[in-house]
Amino acid sequence: MHNGRSYGAFLFDMDGTILSSIAAAERVWAAWARKFDLDVETFLPTIHGVRARETISGLGIPGIDLEAEIEALTLAEMDDVEGIEAIAGAAELLVSLPPKRWAIVTSAPRALAARRLEAAGIPFPPLMVAGEDVENGKPAPDCFLLAARTLGQRPEDCLVFEDAIAGIQAADAAGMSVAVITATHRHRLDTWHPTVAGYDSLVATCDERGHLVISEAAGARIAELGV
Incomplete structure (x- = not known):
């Protein structure tokens, strides 16, 4: 090499x-995406390798509380370590x-x-x-x-x-x-x-x-x- x-x-x-951790991460992010009526299949490939901050900011969702969403996602991901x-x-x-x-x-x-x-x-x-x-x-x-x-x-x-x-x-x-x-x-x-x-x-x-x-x-x- x-x-x-x-x-x-x-x-x-x-x-x-x-x-x-792909399965665990995608379970959490899929639930989050559905909350905002995002197309889950299209959205999930975009979450890998980048911070939640850049992922969420790049969506341009109006009126979103970025810090609150990041905290909620982090807690949900910490709760889900199956697999x-x-x-x-x-x-x-x-x-x-x-x-x-x-x-x-x-x-x-x-x-x-x-x-x-x-x-x-x-x-x-x-x-x-x-x-x-x-x-x-x-x-x-x-x-x-x-x-x-x-x-x-x-x-x-x-x-x-x-x-x-x-x-x-x-x-x-x-x-x-x-x-x-x-x-x-x-x-x-x-x-x-x-x-x-x-x-x-x-x-x-x-x-x-x-x-x-x-x-x-x-x-x-x-x-x-x-x-």
């Missing part, structure tokens, strides 16, 4: 990247990484992220950049740049693991390398970045300089669609 490059840090999106589980190999890979060399970078509020990580059996990370930590959410690069800066790494030395278009665009805008996790994808994603279904085919090691290297496990096959 990425031709054997080494990295200063790995940055992981959460929903759809290290855990599967949330770790993506294959994610927890094992994360615990194998040096603590100061990785972070979770999510559009979710911190409280919701903690709830979903607990439901999936993934330990809380040494560093998390959550939705409320930046002024501009994905696809803006702010969240990934903040994570790199906090870890003391240059953006170009970071590898981002993502699953959603908004997150990939954010990582690209930050000048970072990207690996696309397709475990929760229902359709093929049109991307030039390398793709992999899950983490059980990946091994992380440190090179002689202490930099991180991600490689294929013996017998695994990663789809290299670009470098």
